[in-house]
Amino acid sequence: MVKHTNNIPHFGLYGESSWVDDPEFFHIEDIVSRSENLDWKINAHRHAQLFQVLILKAGGAMVQMDEKQQKLVGSWAIIVPAGVVHGFRFAPDTDGRVITIAEPMLEDIYREKAARFVKPLVSQPSYINFNGYQSTFSELWPLLSQLEKESEQTRKGRVLMSEYLIKAILLLLRRQQISSGILNTDITLQSQQTHELKELIEKHYKQHWSSEEYANALGTSVSRLNRLSKAMLNHSVHDLICDRLLLEAKRNLIYTARSVEEIAYDLGFKDPGYFSRFFKKASGVPPGRFRTLANQPTG
Known part of the structure; x- marks a missing residue:
């Protein structure tokens, strides 16, 4: 349980104290790359101006968001808005991805037609269940793979392509959130x-x-x-x-x-x-x- 929130560190990315001042910033990485060397544990922290979504394909995690804990097994999406305290204990060899997005990029989406779909998704912490929804998950995973390629290569239109992919990912997550039933963390x-x-x-x-x-x-x-x-x-x-x-x-x-x-x-x-x-x-x-x-x- 988190009792002294003022002492919880703020990070750009976990373990990196500097904030990347880039309104078009996004980052995607697999869970193993940051967690394996930390004994699969990410201590409680928060991001001041970054929104995150974690996509679990297989494995599991004990998730802390603010003062609530939730055990997840299998295929899930975890929504972490900026400022929310969160930490993870992943099962070894958990397969998944973490997408980190600068809040200004979300603010741009708020002014578009996508706002009515995306805003309810990103405004509060929640868990989205993909277990038993393999066909939907099979639509999601290729979008993550393509976003990884865009993040790894310098190509013309990279930022624009990444924005389109991020919007598609968020829209698909919102669809699934509605279909599977919203499991909120009782936002503080x-x-x-x-x-x-x-x-x-x-x-x-x-x-x-x-x-x-x-x-x-x-x-x-x-x-x-x-x-x-x-x-x-x-x-x-x-x-x-x-x-x-x-x-x-x-x-x-x-x-x-x-x-x-x-x-x-x-x-x-x-x-x-x-x-x-x-x-x-x-x-x-x-x-x-x-x-x-x-x-x-x-x-």
């Missing part, structure tokens, strides 16, 4: 409040809501909300707001031809000069310089 109040905070930031970041406004919307105090945010996501509320603004600014600079002034106004900045200072402080370079560097040809 902390996890629910964290999810609500992220949804509010996504809705209001361009309005530059203050930490106090988010706290009021959630019916709590600023100090309590900051404690929750730091414990679950390793960031203050203010940092989360700034990170979301910075991410959208970078996307606009890379993928649109709009001027810095236009981008500043679209993101709710009344003064383009203040936007430029905000961007340089957060990223290390002025927005114009960032655009130049980002659009330089590679290779």
Whole structure:
């Protein structure tokens, strides 16, 4: 049982303390590659800005998510949203894959038609049973294999292909979640409040809501909300707001031809000069310089 959640480590990937600051980041690996040398045990930890799904093909695991434990045998999918404490004790030689996805990639999906299918899947921890559903699992596994190939090779359209594959995997998981019956982990109040905070930031970041406004919307105090945010996501509320603004600014600079002034106004900045200072402080370079560097040809 987890009692002191503030002491639970945050990782990018398990055992790697650094966060990969890449809104298009994804990673896939087989369970054996990270677990075998650790005696098949992954201690309790959490990911601040990464969503994970584990697909078990064969073997088994004792899974801890927040304060709940569940024993799984055979073919399962395990859904682990960002901020949820989780740990595993795998049966030796368990065959499976772990997909790790940057939350901004999920936020992009939320704005698409896929949102009504994907959002219920990724918003809370759950287990999806594939035992007795071999035909469905046989559709899922080739998608994982193709995603592995995309992660291992540098090819044109790699990121786009990976996004399509990830969407297909998530949609198939949601179908199976509905078909087999949802086995939730009884999401904790902390996890629910964290999810609500992220949804509010996504809705209001361009309005530059203050930490106090988010706290009021959630019916709590600023100090309590900051404690929750730091414990679950390793960031203050203010940092989360700034990170979301910075991410959208970078996307606009890379993928649109709009001027810095236009981008500043679209993101709710009344003064383009203040936007430029905000961007340089957060990223290390002025927005114009960032655009130049980002659009330089590679290779």
